[in-house]
Amino acid sequence: MKRTRKKTLPGFGITMGVTLAYASLIVLIPMASMAVMSADLGLAGFWRTVSDARTLAALKVSFLCSLAAALINAVSGLALAWVIVRYRFPLRRFIDGLIELPFALPTAVAGISLTVLTTDRGWVGKPLFELLGVRIAYTQLGIIAAITFITIPFVVRTVQPVLEQLSPDYEEAGLILGAGPASVFFRIVFPEILPALLTGFSLAFARGLGEYGSVIFIAGNIPFRTEIAPLVIMSKLEQFNYDEATAVALLMLVCSFVIMFIVNRLQVRAASFAGEK
Amino acid sequence: MDGWRRGNGTLRVFLIAFSFVFITVFLVLPLCQVLWKAFEFGFRPFWESVSDQYALKALKLSVLTTVAAVICNTAFGLCAAWAVTRFSFRGKGFLITLIDIPFAVSPVIAGLVFIMTFGRLGWAYPFLSAHDIKIVFAVPGLVLATIFVTFPFVAREIIPVLTARGTDEEEAAVLMGSGFFTTFRRVTLPHIRWALLYGVILCTARAMGEFGAVSVVSGHLRGRTNTLPLHIEILFREYHTLQSFSAAAILVATAVLILVARNIVEGISRKDADYYVR
Numbered sequence: 001m002k003r004t005r006k007k008t009l010p011g012f013g014i015t016m017g018v019t020l021a022y023a024s025l026i027v028l029i030p031m032a033s034m035a036v037m038s039a040d041l042g043l044a045g046f047w048r049t050v051s052d053a054r055t056l057a058a059l060k061v062s063f064l065c066s067l068a069a070a071l072i073n074a075v076s077g078l079a080l081a082w083v084i085v086r087y088r089f090p091l092r093r094f095i096d097g098l099i100e101l102p103f104a105l106p107t108a109v110a111g112i113s114l115t116v117l118t119t120d121r122g123w124v125g126k127p128l129f130e131l132l133g134v135r136i137a138y139t140q141l142g143i144i145a146a147i148t149f150i151t152i153p154f155v156v157r158t159v160q161p162v163l164e165q166l167s168p169d170y171e172e173a174g175l176i177l178g179a180g181p182a183s184v185f186f187r188i189v190f191p192e193i194l195p196a197l198l199t200g201f202s203l204a205f206a207r208g209l210g211e212y213g214s215v216i217f218i219a220g221n222i223p224f225r226t227e228i229a230p231l232v233i234m235s236k237l238e239q240f241n242y243d244e245a246t247a248v249a250l251l252m253l254v255c256s257f258v259i260m261f262i263v264n265r266l267q268v269r270a271a272s273f274a275g276e277k
Numbered sequence: 278m279d280g281w282r283r284g285n286g287t288l289r290v291f292l293i294a295f296s297f298v299f300i301t302v303f304l305v306l307p308l309c310q311v312l313w314k315a316f317e318f319g320f321r322p323f324w325e326s327v328s329d330q331y332a333l334k335a336l337k338l339s340v341l342t343t344v345a346a347v348i349c350n351t352a353f354g355l356c357a358a359w360a361v362t363r364f365s366f367r368g369k370g371f372l373i374t375l376i377d378i379p380f381a382v383s384p385v386i387a388g389l390v391f392i393m394t395f396g397r398l399g400w401a402y403p404f405l406s407a408h409d410i411k412i413v414f415a416v417p418g419l420v421l422a423t424i425f426v427t428f429p430f431v432a433r434e435i436i437p438v439l440t441a442r443g444t445d446e447e448e449a450a451v452l453m454g455s456g457f458f459t460t461f462r463r464v465t466l467p468h469i470r471w472a473l474l475y476g477v478i479l480c481t482a483r484a485m486g487e488f489g490a491v492s493v494v495s496g497h498l499r500g501r502t503n504t505l506p507l508h509i510e511i512l513f514r515e516y517h518t519l520q521s522f523s524a525a526a527i528l529v530a531t532a533v534l535i536l537v538a539r540n541i542v543e544g545i546s547r548k549d550a551d552y553y554v555r
Contacts, residue, residue: 008448009363010457015356016364022353023375026425030390031378033400037393076299083296087289095296097540101304103479104532104539106486108506109525112513113307116314123306149303181288210383213488213506217513230385230489237389237493242398249386256381 038246049247054223055232059251062229065140066208069147074201077155078193084156085163099156102149107213114146115218138220143228146215147208154207155200162196163189199266206259209252311529314522326523334500335508336527338416342491342504343484346423350480351473354431358469359461361432362439363447373436379428387425388493391418414496419504422490427480434476438469471546478542482535486528 038046049055084096102110118125118136128134136142166189174184212230219226229252236245315323326332357376361369379387395401395412405412412418450460466473488506495502497511505524512521 009444009451009460011359011461012364014457015360016366018356019353019360019372022349023357023372026421026428027375027378030394030425033394034386034390036400037398076295079292080296080299083292087293089293091297095300097536098300098304100536100539101308101532104482104486104535105308106488106506106525106528106532108488108509109311109486109528109532110307112509112521112525113310116518117306117310123310124302149307152303206381210381210386210489212383212385212492213486217510230383233383233385233389234493237392242393242396245389246393249383249389252383253386256383260377260381 034246034249038243038250041243041247045243046247046250049244050251054227055229055248057224058227058229058232061140061143061225061227062209065143065228066147066205066211068144069151069208070201070205072144072148073151073155073204074197077152077200077204078159078197081156081159081163085160100153102152107150107211108217110149111146111214111217114149114214115142118142118145118218137218138222138226140226142218142220143215143226146218147211150211150214151204151207154204155197158196158200158203159193162193166192195266195269199263202259202263202266206256206263209255209259308529308533311522311525314518315526318519322519323523323526326520327527329520331500331503332505332508332520332524335503335505335524338419338503339485339505341416342419342423343481345420346427346484347477347480349424350427351431351477353428354433354435354476355473357432358435358439359465362436363444376429376432379425384426384487384489385493387490388422391421391425391494395421413494414498415502418494419491419502422494423484423487426487426490427483430480430483431473431476434472434479435469438472439465442468471542471549474542475539475546478535478539482532485531485535 041049080095080099084092084099115137116122118128120126120129120135120137122137125136128136134141136145170188171184174188175181179187210230212228212234215228216231219228219231221227221231229248233245233248233252236242236248315326357372361373392413393399395405395418397413399413410417412421446464447460450464455463486506487504488510491504492507492510495504495507497503497507499508499511503511505528509521509524509528512524
């Protein structure tokens with residue numbers, strides 16, 4: 001740039017300086033260091049680590065359980081958002097206020113609480129085990145339950161504002177023109193909230209992939225069955241196997257960034273849809 | 278028409294019932310479980326468990342790291358939000374993505390990056406050990422890891438508000454001769470105070486409860502680098518259920534306080550928004 005436009009507002013130097021210095025120190029340099037350190041391992045070593053049967057099994061468990069939890073949350077989150085926005089009933093404010101609990105409650109506390117709750121002697125686990133023979137704690141169901149708990153707010157809080165701002169005119173028009181409730185929902189309301197729903201779903205999925213604190217208590221951590229990918233990193237670290245830990249971490253980072261990229265695209269698309277109106 | 282929005286018969290009853298069951302099973306029961314296990318044998322055993330010296334030290338360390346993380350990230354959040362929303366420059370998109378990165382990173386990886394930077398294998402290690410500075414497996418590492426995972430919270434809350442408000446008012450103030458800090462304090466701050474407070478609350482909640490990242494860099498030295506969540510883990514694994522849940526009850530209390538504060542702030546900020554629209 002040859003000519004810089006004179007900036008009206010002051011403070012560019014100091015705020016930009018602080019921002020860049022701090023972001024570099026906390027995020028950029030440590031992340032880059034990890035990437036550089038993993039170069040020691042080489043491509044062959046990286047491949048050997050991530051194609052190890054136990055690592056692959058853990059990645060699969062993480063992936064499938066987060067996906068299941070995100071799907072559960074997509075359905076129940078949509079229902080919760082709908083109920084909170086559209087219906088008036090006692091304790092509505094209470095439900096609305098409680099949604100963020102998983103963000104406020106430390107993950108370790110959630111982990112030990114859900115574990116005790118779902119063992120075959122727990123309040124929830126005992127009836128389930130005695131009536132249906134289903135075990136939750138120390139199985140993949142436990143992992144799904146923990147991730148579901150942690151990611152409850154994502155879908156509700158992304159869908160809720162869209163639902164609140166949805167103008168009633170279109171739905172009314174649909175009803176007047178003779179559409180049934182189901183087709184009003186699926187053909188008028190659902191397309192409007194779909195981008196928000198997908199964003200919430202992806203955020204929940206990404207968070208679930210990396211979740212550690214709440215899952216390790218309830219999972220039982222049996223290799224090939226209930227071992228999650230973050231735990232593989234952790235156990236490699238405990239054996240001072242830093243190279244392999246970094247390799248698995250890099251693979252997980254790539255997955256997270258792909259999801260983040262998709263979320264970004266979705267938000268851009270949602271914004272352009274909103275702009276068209 | 279009205280019937281559709283208020284809900285008709287069976288579907289309405291079904292959805293409300295579903296919400297109550299879901300909320301009860303997933304949110305209310307876990308809370309009750311913690312309190313039940315903590316107070317199962319009355320108040321005295323609970324009090325003895327939480328006044329244990331290691332529990333107190335862990336609590337103190339948790340508060341210390343939380344305060345440090347909140348102060349640092351608030352200062353950063355304000356600067357970043359001002360720089361990103363008030364000026365246009367090259368690489369803005371990259372900077373915003375950089376701010377978002379910690380949201381997408383697993384807490385375990387957040388801890389790992391500091392190990393790889395400041396730990397025995399890290400490039401900074403020779404310098405640190407020559408000057409006898411300990412970061413990994415010491416308190417500074419815990420603070421860094423906590424800052425990393427709570428890095429975006431404050432900035433993320435303020436940026437949309439500042440973007441939406443535009444720069445007209447600040448420009449007017451500056452053209453009339455007010456300086457940077459006066460403009461910020463008297464023009465910008467009143468608009469963003471609730472978003473700021475909201476970000477600080479979220480940041481506090483996450484920092485207080487962070488587990489994965491601090492677990493990696495802590496080294497688990499009891500009484501020295503054990504935060505409260507890590508202390509709870511150790512007690513739980515040693516089958517000291519009462520002590521573990523008693524410590525957890527403290528965190529449940531803070532979580533409930535945080536939740537109440539959050540709801541109050543949100544209520545006020547909504548009223549504020551209505552006021553400005555009118």
